[in-house]
Amino acid sequence: MSPEGPDLGKKKDPGEEPAAEGDTKLAQAESGDDRTRETISQILRSDHPAVVTVLAVICAMIVGAILIVVSDDATRSAAKYFTAAPGDTLTTGWDAVKNAYVALFEGAIYNPNGGQLLSPISETLVYATPLILAGLSVTLAFRAGLFNIGAQGQILMSAALAGYIGFAWDLPAGIHIIVAIIGGIIGGAIWAALAGALKAKTGAHEVITTIMLNYVAVFFINWLLTQTWFQAPPYQQAVSRPVDGNAQFWHLFGSGLRVNFSFVLAIAATVFVWWLLKYGTFGFRIRAVGSNQDAARTAGMSVAATYIGVMVIVGALCGLAGASQVLGEANNYHITASVDGGVGFTAITVALLGRGTSWGTFAAGLLFGALTAGSGQLQASTPTPPDLVQVLQALVVIFIAAPGLIRLIFRLRRSKSAGSAVLAKGWNG
Amino acid sequence: MKLELRGITKMFGSFTANDHIDLVVEPGQIHALLGENGAGKSTLMNVLYGLYEPTEGEIVVDGEAQKFNGPGDAMRAGIGMVHQHFMLVPVLSVAENVMLGDEYTRSAGMLDQKKARDVVSRLSKDYHLEVNPDVLVEDLPVGIQQRVEILKALARHAKVLILDEPTAVLTPQETDHLMDVMRSLKADGTSIVFISHKLREVRAIADTITVIRRGKVVGQAEPTASPAELAAMMVGRPVQLKVDKEPADAGEVVLGIDGLSVTAPTGQVLVDDVSLDVRGGEIYAIAGVQGNGQSELTEAIVGLIEPSAGRITLEGADVTDETTDKILGRGVGYVPEDRMHDGLVGGFSIAENLVLDTYDEAPFGNAISLNLSAISRNASERIDEFDVRTQSAESAASTLSGGNQQKVVLAREMSRPLRLLVVSQPTRGVDVGSQEFVHKRIVEERDRGTAVLLVSTELDEVIALADRVGVMYGGKIIGELPPTATAEEFGLLMAGQISDTKESA
Known part of the structure; x- marks a missing residue:
């Protein structure tokens, strides 16, 4: 299947990785400063809300990558002769995904190709506020x-x-x-x-x-x-x-x-x-x-x-x-x-x-602000529709709302303190 | 059917709920499983019923090792379970409930209601479990609902019937009837695992007794063993079963109730013209079968529901229309009958639950902010004083066993100066060891001059603690008896037999 390549490659994508990392750190910082390294590694293997949240964001980006590939005209035309030259499909697909996520990063955090240095961050904060x-x-x-x-x-x-x-x-x-x-x-x-x-x-x-x-x-x-x-x-x-x-x-x-x-x-x-x-x-x-x-x-x-x-x-x-x-x-x-x-x-x-x-909401607001800020650049510099950002936001929530799914994908251990219980109860009003 | 549990171990993380438990239930035997709350009885039964997978060990039925992936497998192997909290659908009829999960169908997937009714009628007759198959479960009293649960298990051809604390919700008469049913099941070759912490019942009905403490089998006992011996095995130390107390030294009237009535929005009269006085330094107990207005009476006293008529006074002051907050502030302690529902916030830590009604008072907080260190200091003191078994004061209250949850509620309510203590079902679901403690604390509170209003459906408890007893039936106090009256006399009053009361009272 053509999207496989970009999916695996995506994790190495220089564009988006730092954003996800930052989110991890924020969330971890909230879970307690004085915890030892061992507890942190335990948390990373458990279904701690922060871990599930970060993994949900990653999952959403993977699914997003598939959608980018599917919606990309160049990749679709290359896929028509997939059996003859599978490399073309993979390359164009990879480029589409890379360009889209790089554009998001440039629009939201740092754009090496010009404009004012802090402008993307400023935009992110404007949307996040x-x-x-x-x-x-x-x-x-x-x-x-x-x-x-x-x-x-x-x-x-x-x-x-x-x-x-x-x-x-x-x-x-x-x-x-x-x-x-x-x-x-x-x-x-x-x-x-x-x-x-x-x-x-x-x-x-x-x-x-x-x-x-x-x-x-x-x-x-x-x-x-x-x-x-x-x-x-x-x-x-x-x-x-x-x-x-x-x-x-x-x-x-x-x-x-x-x-x-x-x-x-x-x-x-x-x-x-x-x-x-x-x-x-x-x-x-x-x-x-x-x-x-x-x-x-x-x-x-x-x-x-x-x-x-x-x-x-x-x-x-x-x-x-x-x-x-x-x-x-x-x-x-x-x-x-x-x-x-x-x-x-x-x-x-x-x-x-x-x-x-409160700090989880702050971090989530920053993330969504960044996605919104990035969507402008996405529209300006790639053929990927900016609606991708809304799709990503929706996907994150779907993965969050189904913590069992994340546990299954990443084989996390179920912990007693189920943070998701609050969530499920809230939905029922 | 012979059932064997061999070396069953169940771990939850690092916590061992069951530690290499061996248990043999012979065919046609009533095997009592005795143990404190949190000893691991329910975990063991959930393993047996296929709800938990054992970490180690095996379940052997008639010499064959079994692996249960769910209750369905257990049922097919001939194991039936009557849970403490009934698993019935209130809006379905008895017959429908009995076939639920194992529906009888005719061609084209039509439900065979007639067969379900026939099964219910036949089983009812065979085992003296009289129930009308067409009545909706929600219209049945609790004792009859339990019969439906038993019928459900029997309809699935249960050869081993697990009864989890079956008498907790029954009147003495209903308990006697249940024991008759158990005897006739036994005569028919059905084995029964009877889980209980009530020594009297266990001794009356069991053929053999296995005692579990802290996840381990600590021994077998014969039903001829004395209650003190059994209690000591359960708790691991000698237990005082009788409550030590001096005669009451009653003082001034603290709680006065005059012509109190509570009417439900539906117009049903729940509390009907109740008048009583409770004096400082005495325990007034309200005996009666659950659902006869006791809950509403206590809720009205603490201002949770509005009485439709009557007056409530506290040390002479009219508090009928005061808010709960004000009433509690006057030195009223209230232990509600349903801990998890009304007494505790399950998701809150033990420390937070211990200040649930004093969080905004010094030293725990003021109108603006909380004093977390005072709250946590209070928690460790109360946990020590009331011997709450927990890993930490920060653990959620919902992780505690029933007995320990009750200790948290009592610790909260009794840790401030009281004039009146209203306590409902103080030992429901509380193990023997903790019961002794709870009773002792209630008597101590009385001896300090506090007026105590005790509501209990446990006759033993009422007799052991009370200085005066009123029996409630149909919303009325239909008679007062001294605590020295016989169980028979109480039983008749609790069943609403007024004519006999007059003679005995």
């Missing part, structure tokens, strides 16, 4: 036993409010951006708290309510974009007025690179969620309610108050994501109906990949 923030939001909801499908709506509402404050209010530099961010946080928090309150007071399932609130948010934005006090003159496009300069995130490394201060907020949010789940009193309540609400109630915790409280934080995190979208360069400082950039749904994937931990 809202994914990390919204991913953390889904992760936190997850830990409370809630499945937040409403990141999209929460991002839209917060972007609308942050953006409105950004263009309509006239405040001094420094204050303006802070007020706009707070506006975003409030917008997202209220939108998510609605679903939390419905769940707590009436038992309405959060999956249903958050999806429905997404629709409400989308059409609310559509309506806003028809209002003269909101829409940009000359009122022909569904675009809001632009955010005032005082309310724009400042660039971290000069205006040449798009990465801005919102990435620092993403790091801070990650630390916050990590702290909350490990040291926070409310985090303890979140985790208790999330894993056994009967026992939590018996111990005197208020399940309803926990649901509402966690949704406020969940919405606030999405609020930061919305603020980063509209107050950063990602959407050219405008509110549009697609200002969420699809982040709301990708965030669910990011959270799944992050396995319910």
